[in-house]
Amino acid sequence: MRNESYKRSMKTITGRRETALREAEERTTKVCLQVPRIREIQNQLQQTGGKIAKAVFSKQDSRTQIEQIMLDNIRLQQEQRQLLEASGYPTDYLEIEYFCRFCEDTGYWQGHQCECLKKLIAENNALEFNRGSSLSLASFDSFSLDYYPEGDSLHAASSHRIMTEILEFCQTYAARFQKNASSVLMMGDTGLGKTHLSLAIAGDIMKRGYTVLYVSAPDLFRKLQNEYYGRGDQGISMMDTILSADLVIIDDLGAEIENQFNTASLYNIVNTKLNAKQPVIINTNLVPKELERRYSSRVASRLMTMYQCLKFVGKDIRLIKLKNGES
Ligand SMILES: [Zn+2]
Structure with a gap:
């Protein structure tokens, strides 16, 4: 690669x-x-x-x-x-x-x-990482609010209203995106559209020339670990790629193996990007308590206070789609 x-x-x-x-x-x-x-x-x-x-x-x-x-x-x-x-x-x-x-x-x-060559290699690395993902498949247009019922009794506000607000937030975030945009934490159960909306943001801003690194947490930590133990590709490191991307999207935080290396790496990434005033979008099924238990209160409190938190609600869209005979 x-x-x-x-x-x-x-x-x-x-x-x-x-x-x-x-x-x-x-x-x-x-x-x-x-x-x-x-x-x-x-x-x-x-x-x-x-x-x-x-x-x-x-x-x-x-x-x-x-x-x-x-x-x-x-x-x-x-x-x-x-x-x-x-x-x-x-x-x-x-x-x-x-x-x-x-x-x-x-x-x-x-x-x-030269710096210009290093920058290009990092950008091409990000493109390479993204190639395997469904980066081009998701857009705001294909995000349907029909799957979020109005007036379900589980929540004070209907999931339809909350998800309408979240969709609008993401559209505005993409439209106003700059290199120093705020970071976003998308929380909620599996299948509520976190991946879809973060990929829609990615697709939108990539059209305007921003570089996006999209990576799932298990993939990210495996690559970092391989590099740390000298098993990775030589040359531009994953951390360099993370630093050079205008937006980093870490999908499915919590799905990776639980160990000290991963906890320390997450802390390092969150801190480094916050200090550099560079945005990250993190998606997770974990609730705040679980975040704190797994990644320490230091990381959890940074995520909960320095990131814009979006709490996705509703029922697993993929299950609803399956029931309705859609793919
Ligand atoms: Zn040069």
């Missing part, structure tokens, strides 16, 4: 470089048609390297010759800038505009992977 993400990322970077070079070429062609003198200047500037090489091997005073070539070079560049300005162009109009000014779209800078 790591290799695939790396290849994909390098392809993007090579594409960026080709675009930057082509656009500079196009700008030059356009300007030279308008100001022919600039073509002459460009030709002379291109000969600089050859002239210097010749001077180095010349029997006469090399240094004076090289100094003269450099001086000519500066004068030519000055003239070019003046010509550009006089024709209404910015003075740096013919320079190559790289996407990344550090690595100049090569992916490597000072002998290491």
